[in-house]
Amino acid sequence: MARKSVSSYINIDSPIDRLHPMTKIVAVLSFGIIGFAAPMALAPYVVLLGLIVISYLAKLSNKFIHYVIPFGIPLLVMLLIIHGLFSAKNVTTLYDFGFAKLGLEGTLYAVKQVGSVLVFLGAFFLLTATTHPGKLVTAFVDSGMNPKLGYLLLATFQIFPQMQMRLSTIREAQVARGLEVEGNLLKRASAFLPLIGPLVMSSLMSVQERGMTLETRGFGSSNTKITSYIEVQDTAGQKTARKWLVIATIVVVIGSIVYRFI
Amino acid sequence: MDTKKIVIDVKDFSFSYLMSDGEMQKKAVENINFQVCKGEFFCIIGANESGKSTLCNALVGLIPHFFQGDMDGEITVLGEDTRKSTVADLTSKIGLVFQDPFNQLTYTTTSVAEELAFGLGNIGVPREEMYRRVNDVAKTMRIDHLLQKNPLELSGGQVQRVALGSVFVMNPQIIVLDECTAQLDPLGSKEIFDVVKVLNERGITVVMADNDMERVAEYSDHVLVLHNNKQVTWGETREVFTNLDFSSLNLNPPVYVSISKKYINQGLWKKEVAIKEKEIINISREILER
Numbered sequence: 001m002a003r004k005s006v007s008s009y010i011n012i013d014s015p016i017d018r019l020h021p022m023t024k025i026v027a028v029l030s031f032g033i034i035g036f037a038a039p040m041a042l043a044p045y046v047v048l049l050g051l052i053v054i055s056y057l058a059k060l061s062n063k064f065i066h067y068v069i070p071f072g073i074p075l076l077v078m079l080l081i082i083h084g085l086f087s088a089k090n091v092t093t094l095y096d097f098g099f100a101k102l103g104l105e106g107t108l109y110a111v112k113q114v115g116s117v118l119v120f121l122g123a124f125f126l127l128t129a130t131t132h133p134g135k136l137v138t139a140f141v142d143s144g145m146n147p148k149l150g151y152l153l154l155a156t157f158q159i160f161p162q163m164q165m166r167l168s169t170i171r172e173a174q175v176a177r178g179l180e181v182e183g184n185l186l187k188r189a190s191a192f193l194p195l196i197g198p199l200v201m202s203s204l205m206s207v208q209e210r211g212m213t214l215e216t217r218g219f220g221s222s223n224t225k226i227t228s229y230i231e232v233q234d235t236a237g238q239k240t241a242r243k244w245l246v247i248a249t250i251v252v253v254i255g256s257i258v259y260r261f262i
Numbered sequence: 263m264d265t266k267k268i269v270i271d272v273k274d275f276s277f278s279y280l281m282s283d284g285e286m287q288k289k290a291v292e293n294i295n296f297q298v299c300k301g302e303f304f305c306i307i308g309a310n311e312s313g314k315s316t317l318c319n320a321l322v323g324l325i326p327h328f329f330q331g332d333m334d335g336e337i338t339v340l341g342e343d344t345r346k347s348t349v350a351d352l353t354s355k356i357g358l359v360f361q362d363p364f365n366q367l368t369y370t371t372t373s374v375a376e377e378l379a380f381g382l383g384n385i386g387v388p389r390e391e392m393y394r395r396v397n398d399v400a401k402t403m404r405i406d407h408l409l410q411k412n413p414l415e416l417s418g419g420q421v422q423r424v425a426l427g428s429v430f431v432m433n434p435q436i437i438v439l440d441e442c443t444a445q446l447d448p449l450g451s452k453e454i455f456d457v458v459k460v461l462n463e464r465g466i467t468v469v470m471a472d473n474d475m476e477r478v479a480e481y482s483d484h485v486l487v488l489h490n491n492k493q494v495t496w497g498e499t500r501e502v503f504t505n506l507d508f509s510s511l512n513l514n515p516p517v518y519v520s521i522s523k524k525y526i527n528q529g530l531w532k533k534e535v536a537i538k539e540k541e542i543i544n545i546s547r548e549i550l551e552r
Contacts, residue, residue: 009372132372133372134370134371134372134376137370151368151370154369154370154371155368155369155370162364162369162414165414206362206365209360209362209365209366210365210369211328212319212324212328212358212360213360213365213366213367213368214368215324215327215328215349215350216322216324216349216353216357216358216381216429217353217368217380217381217384217428217429217432218350218353218354218381218384218385218432219350219384220348220349220350221350221353221384221385221386222350224384224385224386225386226383226384226386227382227383227386227387227388227389227392228383228389229375229376229379229380229382229383229389229392229393229396230376231389
């Protein structure tokens with residue numbers, strides 16, 4: 001039976017895919033913080049444009065846009081209604097609907113918040129879509145993370161497909177015994193209950209063998225430095241880029257604080 | 263047997279599991295004694311709940327280090343007392359393959375190559391050495407065409423070969439297989455036996471718990487028989503299979519043994535009992551040609 005990973009990594013060779021995971025993590029945090037901290041409402045959208053260019057370089061621009069826009073539009077509408085129409089900070093009226101007035105200050109605030117969220121969301125999407133989970137954890141471990149914590153992180157990526165497969169097997173067995181899983185919402189919800197018990201029990205039972213597997217593969221070994229099959233290459237250029245990203249972030253944060261007080 | 267080097271020595275081994283309520287379970291195995299020599303293909307047979315898995319777990323040190331309970335006797339693997347070694351220390355000497363292939367995946371890797379290399383990383387093998395060992399093992403296990411595939415996308419037989427490869431890659435001198443063909447179809451089961459035989463021919467000592475009697479008879483040199491958590495007998499496969507009363511142990515004898523015993527009872531055959539396919543074919547041919 002074929003099982004798939006739920007890891008959102010998309011295996012496409014590109015300049016972004018080849019970047020060191022730490023470079024991408026620093027970039028995600030920098031873009032997110034810059035988009036959030038910069039005082040101008042349109043600042044996050046400038047960063048977002050940059051992310052679109054990056055997604056194009058990663059050969060994922062279509063997926064990026066399809067991921068960000070369906071999330072961004074409803075969020076924008078919702079925040080526009082809340083802040084644009086009802087914010088206490090509204091002074092300048094943009095449009096009078098009769099029952100409420102659309103205020104400039106609330107609108108700008110909503111646009112800024114949505115932009116900031118989209119920057120974080122889009123940057124995180126690009127990080128996970130272009131970073132092999134193993135490389136990510138290897139980079140963390142190389143940076144000093146406890147390898148056992150690295151295992152936990154990776155296991156989290158892979159636990160869902162295993163649960164899905166187990167659920168599917170139990171579901172097939174229950175259907176063979178006459179359980180109806182098709183029909184209206186209520187019927188489907190009630191069909192879900194008999195699946196939960198066996199799912200939890202079988203998962204708990206497999207934990208023991210999983211533990212034994214890890215033990216017999218030297219996971220408990222404490223005397224050696226753990227090595228990795230996956231090679232994560234770093235370059236002097238990327239190290240410099242990371243430094244500059246951090247500096248740029250600090251400058252923007254300090255600049256925005258100063259701007260707010262002036 | 264005496265002239266060969268003993269790699270596993272089990273003396274008066276008994277074990278009771280500690281239950282979750284703090285009580286001791288009845289003995290899962292009682293008073294087991296046997297020895298395995300270097301390079302041997304050793305099989306453990308017995309009905310369900312006879313203690314095969316407990317014995318396998320004890321050989322690799324999971325008992326007493328992973329499973330809590332009351333252990334008596336002594337198990338020595340390559341000169342090391344399993345009580346005094348850790349499981350991690352024993353890993354490079356003796357490996358274990360379990361019944362359920364999918365429970366042996368680490369679920370932290372996205373390719374078969376990474377899965378094979380997982381244990382090597384834990385014992386600090388350098389990357390270049392890892393690449394070499396992974397490729398060698400993949401060829402031996404006939405999974406070299408699957409190296410870049412996600413282990414979650416493989417069939418049960420393929421995953422079992424990956425699991426076996428993950429153990430073999432650690433360069434153990436002994437491999438223990440606990441009913442590792444039980445969940446496989448006949449073809450998958452044969453593939454595992456064939457691969458294990460190849461490893462055995464390369465000098466690896468094999469201890470295999472399995473109730474596929476035809477294959478046990480075909481491949482093993484010595485066999486240990488368990489019943490009701492106790493040792494019934496231990497010896498050369500031919501001798502054990504010729505003299506064992508399988509029905510009293512809730513086991514089916516190899517079909518070749520049954521046929522040749524019928525020949526003997528009917529006076530058609532007077533020599534030794536056949537335990538392998540080739541032997542019964544030859545006997546039948548000889549009887550027909552008379």
